[in-house]
Amino acid sequence: MDLFVGQLFTGLSTGSILLLAALGLSLTFGQMGVINMAHGEFIMAGCYTAYVTQQVVGDAGVSLLIALPIGFLVGGAMGLVLESLLLRRLYHRPLDTLLVTFGVGLVLQQVARDVFGAPAVNVTVPEPLRGGVDLLGTTVPKTRLFIMALAVVAVAAVTLVLRFTPAGRRIRAVVGNRDLAETAGVSSRRVDAGTFFIGSGLAGVAGVALTLIGSTSPTTGQSYLVDAFLVVVAGGMGRIKGAVVAAVALGTFQAVFETYSTASLAKVGVFVVIVVFLQLRPQGLFTLRTRSLA
Amino acid sequence: MKFFSTRAGTWTGFAAAALVLFGLAPLVLSGFRLGLLAQFLCYAIVAVGIGLAWGRGGMLTLGQGVFFGMGAYLMAMHLKMADAEFRGGPGAVPDFMELAGIRELPGYWVPFTSPVFTIAAILLLPTGFAVLLGFAVFKRRVKGAYFAILSQALAGAFAILLIGQQTLGGFNGLSRFRYFFGFNLADPVNQQMLYFIAAGALLVVMAVALQLRRSRYGELLVAVRDGEERVRFLGYDAANIKVVAYAAAALFASIAGAIFVPVVGIISPASIGIIPSIMFILGVAIGGRASLAGPVIGALAVAWAQTALSEQFPSAWTYAQGLLFIAVIALLPGGIASVGALARRLPSKPTAVEAAA
Numbered sequence: 001m002d003l004f005v006g007q008l009f010t011g012l013s014t015g016s017i018l019l020l021a022a023l024g025l026s027l028t029f030g031q032m033g034v035i036n037m038a039h040g041e042f043i044m045a046g047c048y049t050a051y052v053t054q055q056v057v058g059d060a061g062v063s064l065l066i067a068l069p070i071g072f073l074v075g076g077a078m079g080l081v082l083e084s085l086l087l088r089r090l091y092h093r094p095l096d097t098l099l100v101t102f103g104v105g106l107v108l109q110q111v112a113r114d115v116f117g118a119p120a121v122n123v124t125v126p127e128p129l130r131g132g133v134d135l136l137g138t139t140v141p142k143t144r145l146f147i148m149a150l151a152v153v154a155v156a157a158v159t160l161v162l163r164f165t166p167a168g169r170r171i172r173a174v175v176g177n178r179d180l181a182e183t184a185g186v187s188s189r190r191v192d193a194g195t196f197f198i199g200s201g202l203a204g205v206a207g208v209a210l211t212l213i214g215s216t217s218p219t220t221g222q223s224y225l226v227d228a229f230l231v232v233v234a235g236g237m238g239r240i241k242g243a244v245v246a247a248v249a250l251g252t253f254q255a256v257f258e259t260y261s262t263a264s265l266a267k268v269g270v271f272v273v274i275v276v277f278l279q280l281r282p283q284g285l286f287t288l289r290t291r292s293l294a
Numbered sequence: 295m296k297f298f299s300t301r302a303g304t305w306t307g308f309a310a311a312a313l314v315l316f317g318l319a320p321l322v323l324s325g326f327r328l329g330l331l332a333q334f335l336c337y338a339i340v341a342v343g344i345g346l347a348w349g350r351g352g353m354l355t356l357g358q359g360v361f362f363g364m365g366a367y368l369m370a371m372h373l374k375m376a377d378a379e380f381r382g383g384p385g386a387v388p389d390f391m392e393l394a395g396i397r398e399l400p401g402y403w404v405p406f407t408s409p410v411f412t413i414a415a416i417l418l419l420p421t422g423f424a425v426l427l428g429f430a431v432f433k434r435r436v437k438g439a440y441f442a443i444l445s446q447a448l449a450g451a452f453a454i455l456l457i458g459q460q461t462l463g464g465f466n467g468l469s470r471f472r473y474f475f476g477f478n479l480a481d482p483v484n485q486q487m488l489y490f491i492a493a494g495a496l497l498v499v500m501a502v503a504l505q506l507r508r509s510r511y512g513e514l515l516v517a518v519r520d521g522e523e524r525v526r527f528l529g530y531d532a533a534n535i536k537v538v539a540y541a542a543a544a545l546f547a548s549i550a551g552a553i554f555v556p557v558v559g560i561i562s563p564a565s566i567g568i569i570p571s572i573m574f575i576l577g578v579a580i581g582g583r584a585s586l587a588g589p590v591i592g593a594l595a596v597a598w599a600q601t602a603l604s605e606q607f608p609s610a611w612t613y614a615q616g617l618l619f620i621a622v623i624a625l626l627p628g629g630i631a632s633v634g635a636l637a638r639r640l641p642s643k644p645t646a647v648e649a650a651a
Contacts, residue, residue: 035439086624094439095354096623099579102572103619110612226450226568229443264458271451275430275444282434 006138007255013144015251016151019244020209021224022231023154024202026243027195028079029232032175034087034196035098039228040221041108042078042200046071046207047216048116050123061126064208071204078108079200083193091192105221112218120215129212143212150209154202155244161198162240171195227270234274236284245285250274304504307587308497315493325482332489332557334597335496339550341578341593342499342586343543348575349583350507351539352519353437357445358574360452361544363566364420365551367456370468370561371403372412377472379407389470390463400461409475416552417545424544428537435533437522446568453567467562474556485557492553496590499546504586506542515539576615579622582631592629 021043028036050067057063082104090097129146132139162168173181174191182188210220231250235242253273257266278284319331340358347353374388381389384407387399405411427448431441457465477484506512517525518532526532555561564570574593581592603611622629 029439033439035442086620090624093627095352095442096627098354098439098442099572099575099623100620103616103623106616106619107613110609110616113612114609222568226443226447230447233440233443262458264454267454268451271447274447275427278436278440278444279430279434282436282440 003259005136007259008252009135009138009140009144010255011252012148012248013251014254015248016144016148017210017213017224018227018231018251019151019247020147020154020206021203022228022235022243022247023151023158023240024075024199024206025228025232026235026240027158027199027202029229032091032192032195033094034091035094035101035229036079036082036087036200037098037102037225038078038082038105038108039101039200039203040223040225041105041112042075042203042221043207043210043224044112044216044218044221045074045078045108046204047123047211047220048112048121048207049074049204050208050211051116051121051216054123059126060124061128064126064212067208068205071208072201073204075204075207076197076201079196079203080193082200083196087196088189088192109218109221116218118218120217120220122215123211125212141213146212147209150205154205155240158198158202159240167191167194230270230274232284234277234284236281236286239284239286242284242286308501311500311587312497315497316490319493320486320489325485328489329485329557330601332485332492333554334594335489335492336550336554336557337574337577337597338590338593339492339496339499339553340547340574341581341589342496342503343546344574344578345583345586345589346503346506346515346546347539347543348578349585349589350512350519351515351536353536353540354442354575355445355540355543356442356568356572356575357447357449357452358543358547359449359566359568359571361420361424361547362551362554362574363452363456363561363563364423365416365548366555366561366566367462367468367551368406368412368416368419368548369552369555370471371406371462372409373471373474373556374468375403375407376475377470380473390466390468391461394460396461403461416548420548421541421545424541425537428540429533432533432536432540446571449566449571450568453563456563456566463562465563467560467564468555469560469562471556471559479556479559488553488557492557495549495553499549500586500590502542503546506539507586511535511538573615576619578629579627580618580629582629584628585631588629588631 021039024042025036025039028034028039049071050064053067053070054060054063057066082101086100086104087097090100125143129142132141133145134140160168162172170181170186170191171194173184173186174188174195178188181191206224207221210224214220227250231243231246234250235244235246250270250273254266254270257269261269315335320328323331340362344355344358347355374390378386378388385399387396391399406415431444436444456462456467462468471479473479474484474488477487479485506515514525514530514535515538518530518535522532525535551561551566573596577593577596578589579592580596581590582588599614600611603614626632628635
């Protein structure tokens with residue numbers, strides 16, 4: 001029982017980290033078809049935002065609370081610049097956006113290396129988040145609980161915005177049928193920019209949260225990126241709930257695999273699971289039903 | 295440029311390349327630089343395969359490091375076994391295993407004592423793996439971005455898997471090879487022989503790629519790239535067409551890896567993971583993904599620039615790499631090979647590659 005709860009928790013925890021990293025991607029990749037390899041670097045920018053905020057503010061608790069919205073703005077602003085300068089010209093060439101944004105990611109990594117140095121930096125965890133809580137017989141670190149809660153809040157916020165606000169309705173309209181939305185008077189160009197702002201902002205928030213459980217270096221973002229993409233692929237294009245289910249499932253898979261073998265075999269196991277899974281559902285868990293051929 | 299696309303022109307190009315590689319380069323380059331060129335030629339062989347799969351077939355494979363690594367590790371295992379046999383007689387374990395405290399030779403190493411088995415494995419194992427994976431992916435019509443991300447995840451998983459294998463040298467990989475099928479690797483004459491092998495392999499691989507492009511199959515491959523559904527509606531199985539190009543690219547990468555190992559003297563997970571795999575793409579993109587010679591020239595140029603710049607200006611070189619990716623892909627998707635064509639018909643319509651990508 002203890003082992004089961006422990007694994008379930010590790011799975012949920014890994015899953016919530018994956019989800020935080022993948023949620024923004026699910027918007028930009030899933031809804032706009034842009035493969036943003038610089039998303040990892042936006043996460044890294046969020047990490048450094050938390051670090052810098054703490055250097056300036058001092059108090060760990062206050063700086064975390066400030067850094068979360070600032071991280072959103074930093075990530076969002078970077079995304080907005082990327083979208084308006086480069087990606088806007090490449091929407092009809094999705095594979096090329098992948099390579100272009102990989103180049104952007106390389107540049108951003110080197111900027112971080114030149115500004116903050118190659119060695120990893122650490123952020124002090126605020127007092128209330130240190131230690132663990134006893135839950136159903138296992139000890140659960142509070143930082144992990146915080147990240148889970150943040151993931152839940154982020155998903156809820158995105159869902160609410162998409163479903164109930166006028167901006168969200170416009171985003172869904174453009175995703176559903178770009179031409180028809182434009183005919184109805186929606187400026188798809190502005191919607192694209194807005195979607196990209198939100199998606200990249202979420203990467204910044206994820207970055208701030210991830211400083212609680214690991215150190216920050218210029219290559220931090222990369223380590224999360226591939227897994228985050230796998231979550232979106234398995235979850236299905238453009239479906240937030242797909243990303244949620246896929247993130248938790250992959251997190252649990254990884255946790256269970258790691259218990260019975262090694263961390264390195266777990267990565268391979270997850271890859272095999274996804275390839276097999278795509279045999280059953282090539283478009284991912286949840287798909288937008290369209291009559292298009294793709 | 296037009297001349298080189300005629301039949302006579304192609305063979306003139308091949309003859310010129312052979313003359314440069316076999317005649318000129320060994321004359322003017324020192325042994326050290328010739329070794330470097332041999333290493334670059336290995337990257338160029340990988341690039342030919344990527345040109346076929348990505349440029350002609352539209353499959354952006356970000357995991358060529360996997361096949362490169364397979365060929366390299368298979369070859370390295372044979373060289374280590376030959377080495378162990380030379381030092382300690384039959385049944386001895388390679389030196390790095392002794393250091394790691396492994397006394398018993400793992401079973402899967404045993405067949406690599408045989409050179410024939412090793413070469414067969416280098417040719418068949420990565421190709422077979424690519425065929426299996428290709429069928430699994432393409433038959434289910436997983437394509438485009440999904441395929442690119444899967445291939446990238448494969449490279450990541452493969453590198454992590456290798457790091458965990460102590461019997462394959464773990465993080466440090468395999469290094470310190472003394473003999474290559476009985477030839478002493480420290481001898482400059484044998485190093486030159488390796489260079490000739492690399493140059494010959496590149497020309498052969500390019501000739502194979504050329505035949506594939508010129509054949510009916512090559513037409514179909516481009517058709518799949520530009521309109522997969524239409525090809526399917528005409529009664530062809532698009533998956534089979536793609537699998538052939540993907541497997542050929544895997545085979546080329548494996549051959550390149552196998553030559554890379556004796557030339558460079560080390561193979562480790564660091565040179566086959568996600569980043570090295572995507573770096574293979576850079577040269578192909580710069581040279582021109584859809585052309586035959588473009589990827590080769592691009593790969594050679596990038597490798598040369600990397601060697602010349604990365605030691606002295608590591609920071610500037612990373613910026614340059616990033617900006618090259620951005621500039622070439624965004625502004626010149628046809629690569630250098632398309633410059634001539636662009637100049638001829640300005641203002642231009644989008645090229646075939648642009649419209650397809």
